[in-house]
Amino acid sequence: MHRPTLADVALEAGVSRALVSIVMRDVPGASDETRARVKAIAERLGYVPDQRARQLRQSSSRLLGVTFDLHQPFHGDLVEHLYTAAAEHGYDVAISAVAPSRDEPEALRALQRERCEAVVLLGSALDDAALSAGARAMPLLVVARRSGLDAVPSVRSDDRAGVGLAVDHLVSLGHRAIVHVDGGTAPGADDRRAGFRAAVERHGLGEARIVPGGSTETAGADAAEALLREGLPTAIVAFNDHGASGVLDVLVRGRHDVPGEVSVVGYDDSRLAVARQTQLTTVSQSAGDLARAAVDGVLALLDGRRPDDVVLTPELVVRQTTGPT
Amino acid sequence: MHRPTLADVALEAGVSRALVSIVMRDVPGASDETRARVKAIAERLGYVPDQRARQLRQSSSRLLGVTFDLHQPFHGDLVEHLYTAAAEHGYDVAISAVAPSRDEPEALRALQRERCEAVVLLGSALDDAALSAGARAMPLLVVARRSGLDAVPSVRSDDRAGVGLAVDHLVSLGHRAIVHVDGGTAPGADDRRAGFRAAVERHGLGEARIVPGGSTETAGADAAEALLREGLPTAIVAFNDHGASGVLDVLVRGRHDVPGEVSVVGYDDSRLAVARQTQLTTVSQSAGDLARAAVDGVLALLDGRRPDDVVLTPELVVRQTTGPT
DNA sequence: ACGTTCTACTAGAACGTTCTAGTTCCTCCT
DNA sequence: AGGAGGAACTAGAACGTTCTAGTAGAACGT
Numbered sequence: 001m002h003r004p005t006l007a008d009v010a011l012e013a014g015v016s017r018a019l020v021s022i023v024m025r026d027v028p029g030a031s032d033e034t035r036a037r038v039k040a041i042a043e044r045l046g047y048v049p050d051q052r053a054r055q056l057r058q059s060s061s062r063l064l065g066v067t068f069d070l071h072q073p074f075h076g077d078l079v080e081h082l083y084t085a086a087a088e089h090g091y092d093v094a095i096s097a098v099a100p101s102r103d104e105p106e107a108l109r110a111l112q113r114e115r116c117e118a119v120v121l122l123g124s125a126l127d128d129a130a131l132s133a134g135a136r137a138m139p140l141l142v143v144a145r146r147s148g149l150d151a152v153p154s155v156r157s158d159d160r161a162g163v164g165l166a167v168d169h170l171v172s173l174g175h176r177a178i179v180h181v182d183g184g185t186a187p188g189a190d191d192r193r194a195g196f197r198a199a200v201e202r203h204g205l206g207e208a209r210i211v212p213g214g215s216t217e218t219a220g221a222d223a224a225e226a227l228l229r230e231g232l233p234t235a236i237v238a239f240n241d242h243g244a245s246g247v248l249d250v251l252v253r254g255r256h257d258v259p260g261e262v263s264v265v266g267y268d269d270s271r272l273a274v275a276r277q278t279q280l281t282t283v284s285q286s287a288g289d290l291a292r293a294a295v296d297g298v299l300a301l302l303d304g305r306r307p308d309d310v311v312l313t314p315e316l317v318v319r320q321t322t323g324p325t
Numbered sequence: 326m327h328r329p330t331l332a333d334v335a336l337e338a339g340v341s342r343a344l345v346s347i348v349m350r351d352v353p354g355a356s357d358e359t360r361a362r363v364k365a366i367a368e369r370l371g372y373v374p375d376q377r378a379r380q381l382r383q384s385s386s387r388l389l390g391v392t393f394d395l396h397q398p399f400h401g402d403l404v405e406h407l408y409t410a411a412a413e414h415g416y417d418v419a420i421s422a423v424a425p426s427r428d429e430p431e432a433l434r435a436l437q438r439e440r441c442e443a444v445v446l447l448g449s450a451l452d453d454a455a456l457s458a459g460a461r462a463m464p465l466l467v468v469a470r471r472s473g474l475d476a477v478p479s480v481r482s483d484d485r486a487g488v489g490l491a492v493d494h495l496v497s498l499g500h501r502a503i504v505h506v507d508g509g510t511a512p513g514a515d516d517r518r519a520g521f522r523a524a525v526e527r528h529g530l531g532e533a534r535i536v537p538g539g540s541t542e543t544a545g546a547d548a549a550e551a552l553l554r555e556g557l558p559t560a561i562v563a564f565n566d567h568g569a570s571g572v573l574d575v576l577v578r579g580r581h582d583v584p585g586e587v588s589v590v591g592y593d594d595s596r597l598a599v600a601r602q603t604q605l606t607t608v609s610q611s612a613g614d615l616a617r618a619a620v621d622g623v624l625a626l627l628d629g630r631r632p633d634d635v636v637l638t639p640e641l642v643v644r645q646t647t648g649p650t
Numbered sequence: 651a652c653g654t655t656c657t658a659c660t661a662g663a664a665c666g667t668t669c670t671a672g673t674t675c676c677t678c679c680t
Numbered sequence: 681a682g683g684a685g686g687a688a689c690t691a692g693a694a695c696g697t698t699c700t701a702g703t704a705g706a707a708c709g710t
Contacts, residue, residue, distance in 0.1 A: 002384075006698095016660045017698095018660060018661080018662095018699085019660075021698060022658095022659090029659080030657095030658070046461065048437050048462065049438065049696090050438070050440055050697065051438035051440065052377040053377075053665090055665095056377050056381055056667085056695090056696080056698095057665050057696080058665085058697085058698065059665085070405055071398065073398075076395040076422075079422055079424075080422070080424040081426075083422070084427075094419075095421075096420075097405070099405040101408070102408055113376035115328075115375055115377055249577075252574075252577045271396060330665090330666055340689075342690090343669085343689080343692095346668060347688095353687090354687085355689080356688060356689090359689090374667080377665095378665070378668090379666080380667090380695095381665090381666080381668095381694095382695050383667085383669090383695085
């Protein structure tokens with residue numbers, strides 16, 4: 001008992017396989033009458049076209065690969081929008097997860113075997129060598145990080161400007177003792193650190209105070225504990241929402257009033273920021289815009305053009321973790 | 326400029342395509358000498374076998390489909406373990422995401438087109454009709470929920486017992502005023518509610534107090550605010566870690582001591598519970614065990630057997646949100 | 651009546667693999 | 681000397697589609 005094929009439907013309907021193919025794809029070349037008849041028979045037999053055979057035959061697979069981090073909520077948002085953005089251009093999406101037990105090269109290789117036409121890497125940690133090796137096999141585009149390579153365009157939001165927005169907001173509320181809990185080696189961390197330095201200098205706040213952090217809640221919590229020991233500022237700009245969440249936990253459990261005593265700003269506007277009762281003030285990178293730009297970018301690549309790097313302007317979303325000093 | 330194929334490698338090496346195929350699959354039938362030579366040439370040309378053509382030819386695709394919720398951290402854990410569990414049996418995994426803009430039937434159809442041999446549905450919300458319709462097309466197995474259908478086995482942990490563990494723990498700490506913030510219509514919510522009722526009765530705590538909640542942090546937070554108005558118990562058992570997290574936020578921000586004044590227990594032992602500074606006491610369903618059982622189950626299905634429903638026993642993980650009353 | 655153009659359809663090749671059924675050629679046994 | 685058996689290799693079909701190049705017949709204009 002195997003799945004019915006085109007041939008089964010054709011036999012049953014008394015027509016050629018080609019005609020069934022025409023009907024199933026809804027392309028011109030069949031009368032309305034046979035169209036209805038064939039469709040009914042296909043339905044009755046439970047026929048579902050075989051994507052593999054289809055793509056084998058067609059030169060283009062119209063399949064876009066996406067690698068993402070299973071445990072990064074913002075990647076979830078991006079993936080969701082990539083599905084719809086790709087569908088708008090008639091592309092299917094194959095996703096391949098990156099996790100502690102499954103590294104990026106492995107995820108990339110899986111997509112390559114699937115014959116994706118191009119791959120979008122979300123927040124990739126691959127170095128230039130690995131990236132250019134991958135780009136030799138298929139068009140690659142990175143999202144939410146820079147690319148040093150000419151062959152690999154990137155779509156990201158302006159991290160320096162984003163952190164600048166956060167600092168501007170805090171300064172306008174009267175804060176002058178502002179600390180950045182950085183992202184360590186995470187993609188984008190360098191830019192955000194630089195953006196923080198630039199903003200602090202722009203406002204003449206003296207030496208920029210930066211403490212080592214990371215992209216997880218524990219990293220944020222550890223940094224907050226260090227700050228408690230060394231002396232709290234009046235405002236903290238975290239590397240991302242995860243980190244801000246860790247910072248918040250430590251502060252609130254330590255009976256510090258947020259935002260009365262300390263203001264906290266996150267980054268990403270992930271579900272974490274929205275859904276949490278925390279109501280985190282954060283910098284929003286529109287997942288929808290990033291996804292659309294990424295899809296446009298890979299389509300340009302497939303078209304043989306080298307798209308410009310896209311740098312979107314982030315927005316500040318003020319919620320309830322920031323207030324006047 | 327297209328990807329090199331078997332034929333290209335064969336031509337370059339001066340052998341037949343069949344021989345190259347033999348070499349690439351590492352099956353017996355080629356001398357060590359040609360094996361090395363062909364592999365070198367394949368490497369040089371950048372040849373990567375075409376998974377689609379391969380699976381088209383072979384009767385079995387050795388491909389397992391998995392649908393999961395992009396925004397559910399516990400699903401991330403499960404997917405990660407499914408990758409490795411499937412690999413142990415020589416199976417590849419194709420994942421298909423469910424999200425607000427992409428419903429379950431859509432995700433399932435994508436996997437069907439990919440010709441997966443069977444599909445594992447994580448925490449599916451499909452009703453019996455949809456489930457049995459899907460099961461007619463390919464073997465299906467649900468994880469983390471019950472299945473009413475004979476055709477669809479299920480792998481889950483014992484939700485009633487899990488909530489029982491949580492209540493036992495709280496009672497042993499001296500609590501008698503315990504509230505359950507339930508999961509509404511989420512998969513498994515009924516069992517957990519029933520488990521709470523049973524445990525409360527077993528300990529003779531009087532009428533079970535249950536307030537409506539849900540599977541998100543906001544739902545948990547809303548429920549906590551209702552509790553603040555109506556009168557706090559000494560302990561709260563949440564539907565899952567997400568919900569517990571929302572409850573915690575409201576409590577801590579309202580200057581209530583956890584666990585001094587109120588104890589809180591979550592469910593799932595997701596990264597949320599571990600990584601958060603919260604150090605949530607929670608009930609752990611081992612993602613690894615669930616994943617392995619799920620893979621064993623679908624393989625049995627493919628073998629023509631109907632595997633027994635698997636109900637794993639959950640474990641209580643005591644961290645720092647529960648204490649003596 | 652004759653071409654032209656359109657519609658509805660079909661035969662058969664092609665996509666990149668793997669499988670089946672060989673064919674050589676060498677070695678070993680009696 | 682005459683197989684038997686095995687190792688190394690190959691030709692060609694097969695998987696389920698879509699594509700190309702066609703055919704038959706109707707409709708239309710002149």
